[in-house]
Amino acid sequence: MARPDDAVKCWCNRCRSDTYHHIAASHETVVSGTDPRGRDASRRLIYYVVECLGCKDIHFLKIDISPEDLIWCSNSEHPFDSPYVQENYPPRNIARRVPEWIDLIDVSLASMLRESYMALSIGAVRLAAMGGRAALEYIAIEKCEDMGSFKKNVNELVNAGFLAKNLESTILSALDVGSAAIHRGYTPGLESINDVFSIVENIVESVYLLPESGERLSFTTPKRPEKRKS
Structure with missing residues (x-):
């Protein structure tokens, strides 16, 4: 061109x-x-x-x-x-694309995620892992309340109906990557950190975006006509 x-x-x-x-x-x-x-x-x-x-x-x-x-x-x-x-x-980001929906979610959460993607873009994978953990914890506390531990916070999200029960262990695995980066000096590989953010993005979509999409569809879809009584 x-x-x-x-x-x-x-x-x-x-x-x-x-x-x-x-x-x-x-x-x-x-x-x-x-x-x-x-x-x-x-x-x-x-x-x-x-x-x-x-x-x-x-x-x-x-x-x-x-x-x-x-x-x-x-x-x-x-x-x-x-x-x-x-x-x-923002810094050149070749590691992971920032989601298109970033401006449609909670402002504090969006800012937290942007900083995490920025860390990922410069190869600061431990900082990115910490950011992913912080984002998941923020979602749990913002939607429910702080129950005092990650496991209890995630369990509360499930009990409140925001997440399916079978996702609980998946979220805890992503949280543990961030915890290991903070407390155990762990440096996750690129595949692992991308798995973390795939989980984070999926949770954000499930908790914040899909309910709104469902409401829009319900509002715009014509209702089935009632059957006439014979």
């Missing part, structure tokens, strides 16, 4: 690939300085607000251009084409 006018190519977390972006805003500054040998070590910093031309997701970029790159970049139409150091915010 040819580059559209005024577009740059960079990573998009939602599309999970390098895509063309529109530059919505930019700011450039030069940080002056010298290295220990007295040589010029000034850096050119460029900040961008960009919008993906595919999914329309908006994110932020910082491009850090070293003195060696300044001459190279002066001959380039876009600093994106240079051997820059690029920082993305």
